[in-house]
Amino acid sequence: MTALKLENVNKSFGSVHVLKDINLTVEDGEFTVFVGPSGCGKSTLLRVIAGLEDASSGTVTIGGDVVNAVPPAKRGIAMVFQSYALYPHLTVKGNMGLGLKQEGQPKAVIDERVSKAAKMLDLEKYIDRRPSELSGGQRQRVAIGRAIVREPKLFLFDEPLSNLDASLRMNTRIEIAELHRTLSASMIYVTHDQIEAMTLADKIVVLRDGRIEQVGSPMELYNNPANRFVAGFLGAPSMNFLERSVLGLPEGETIGIRPEHLALSDKGQIAGKVTHVERLGGDTNLLVTTDAGETLTVRVFGQDPTEVGAKVQLAFDPANAFYFNAAQERIFDKAA
Secondary structure, three states: OEEEEEEEEEEEEOOEEEEEEEEEEEEOOOEEEEEOOOOOOHHHHHHHHHOOOOOOEEEEEEOOEEOOOOOHHHOOEEEEOOOOOOOOOOOHHHHHHHHHHHHOOOHHHHHHHHHHHHHHOOOHHHOOOOHHHOOHHHHHHHHHHHHHOOOOOEEEEEOOOOOOOHHHHHHHHHHHHHHHHHHOOOEEEEEOOHHHHHHHOOEEEEEEOOEEEEEEOHHHHHHOOOEHHHHHHOOOOOOEEEOOOOOOOOOOOEEEEOHHHOEEOOOOOEEEEEEEEEEOOOEEEEEEEEOOOOEEEEEEEOOOOOOOOOEEEEEOOHHHOEEEOOOOEEOOOOOO
């Protein structure tokens, strides 16, 4: 069964058109990530799916049922927010079971589901603690547990890791991925962090200015971006774009080269000077200003001795290059 289907969904706030003709299908059990810069419409789209905002036009179908006129509580969804939204006076058990209690579920059912979720999220020893006695990561796990116990048709995550520090973000990201594998549940996850998108998603939906730019698996989008925006948004460090540093490039065209596809070489096609070095231990990022005045990032695997101020030449294999026209669309039939 299809978990979610959006057909020609639009959303306007007055004269501001926020979502524009959104068409998307999420299959049962699929982990789909909405990604894009701030203001692209990804959180608004999630709120339309949840029923927290009404679509101005179009159809929202969840689990085979059209839900445009169905209130959020009846849509069979569970949402995890950026803020934990836990009740400070309730214990972990109380917070996780509150929604079921409000639904009128029997105490035995509530206890069973809370116990199962607590075990799954490694919260058993914290079950009688209050939120003030928990770390940020533990609080977010409680919020996720509150969603799990409802056994929804669709999980919705709205930037759930934004309030965590770097190490907790990584650990919680792994936990969410393991949770998806365990539950085989349909999940939609909103983030502006392309690393979260690449590491979690079965399917990535890239949005810009309220439109879907491209949909595909992480590596499909990384290896075959449809346009310059997608090419530059996915990847860390970001793709390099050159217009002046490559000889023979037609006017109006841009060439894109990922940092790992540039190499230091005495016979390189591009000359420049190193202006900054980032030594990360496992690899080294070199920022190079070319003789044509463009700034490139070169990713060198391992520890590289190149210093700031060094004059270098950079080589790349044309087979690894991406070409874009003046409208920033991908030129797929460009000869290497």
